[in-house]
Amino acid sequence: MAKTVIVSCGTGIATSTxxxxxxxxxxxxxxxxxxxxxCKGQEIPELLKQGADLIVTTSTLRFDPGIPVxxxxxFLTGVGKDQVVQEILDHLRD
Amino acid sequence: xxxxxxxxxxxxxIGLKASSSEEVIRALGEKLRNLGFxxxxxxEAALEREKNMPxxxxxxxxxxxxxxxxxIEFVNxxxxxxxxxxxxxxxxxxxxxxxxxxxxxxIMLALDQPKSQIEMLQSVAAVLQDQETVSKLVSAETKExxxxxxx
Numbered sequence: 001m002a003k004t005v006i007v008s009c010g011t012g013i014a015t016s017t018x019x020x021x022x023x024x025x026x027x028x029x030x031x032x033x034x035x036x037x038x039c040k041g042q043e044i045p046e047l048l049k050q051g052a053d054l055i056v057t058t059s060t061l062r063f064d065p066g067i068p069v070x071x072x073x074x075f076l077t078g079v080g081k082d083q084v085v086q087e088i089l090d091h092l093r094d
Numbered sequence: 095x096x097x098x099x100x101x102x103x104x105x106x107x108i109g110l111k112a113s114s115s116e117e118v119i120r121a122l123g124e125k126l127r128n129l130g131f132x133x134x135x136x137x138e139a140a141l142e143r144e145k146n147m148p149x150x151x152x153x154x155x156x157x158x159x160x161x162x163x164x165x166i167e168f169v170n171x172x173x174x175x176x177x178x179x180x181x182x183x184x185x186x187x188x189x190x191x192x193x194x195x196x197x198x199x200x201i202m203l204a205l206d207q208p209k210s211q212i213e214m215l216q217s218v219a220a221v222l223q224d225q226e227t228v229s230k231l232v233s234a235e236t237k238e239x240x241x242x243x244x245x
Contacts (some may be wrong), residue, residue, distance in 0.1 A: 010147035010203075011163065011165050012163070012208065013163075013165070013207075013211075014203055015161075015188070015204060015215075016213075016214050017209050017212055018212075018215045018216055018219045021216065023142060023191075041147075059189070060189055060191055071189050072187045073151070076161075076188075076222060076223075077153050077156040077222060077223065078154075078219075078222065079153065080221030088202060
């Protein structure tokens with residue numbers, strides 16, 4: 001069954017777009033079936049109701065979503081990108 | 095590369111003197127507004143957004159960048175504005191909102207559709223991830239130089 005990753009940022013249109021694409025490519029390479037759902041921070045609770053395995057965000061979450069959260073800034077800055085990708089893949093492999 | 099197609103020549107500001115992120119956002123926003131890419135209320139929206147959800151990005155090298163942008167409802171047509179600042183201006187970190195990020199490069203993103211600007215955004219990210227290009231952009235003196243660095 002495919003894993004669901006919520007990818008969120010401030011507007012749900014810019015940084016999350018870059019992160020979602022990078023996550024999809026990394027999962028494809030790792031042979032992990034993934035669905036990414038892009039959104040703004042405020043839309044996370046609604047998407048959580050539909051079920052998700054991981055949240056990758058470039059904004060600050062002001063609540064505990066109950067599932068793992070990974071900071072996705074590296075997809076923009078490149079700083080620590082490999083580690084972040086590994087972290088995401090590790091979470092999805094569980 | 096998609097950056098060049100979307101970067102409006104008149105929205106490139108080299109050596110911009112600004113003492114706050116507000117000044118930078120206003121300067122770039124005004125250019126994009128005068129060119130018709132963004133609506134009247136874009137600038138205020140961008141300022142508001144920057145206060146609540148800052149766009150400073152620590153790039154891990156000599157220079158950092160910020161990527162101010164807002165929702166599509168304030169945009170007429172997708173475009174990019176770029177400012178090389180005369181000196182670092184403080185923006186705040188996108189993921190650690192209290193952390194100051196002194197920025198020398200600011201790329202304003204006007205996006206008219208959600209999720210459809212993937213190549214343009216990936217191009218922007220690629221530039222940010224290349225410290226050499228960032229350094230050269232910071233020391234560029236002409237718009238031609240900037241365009242050639244973005245190819």
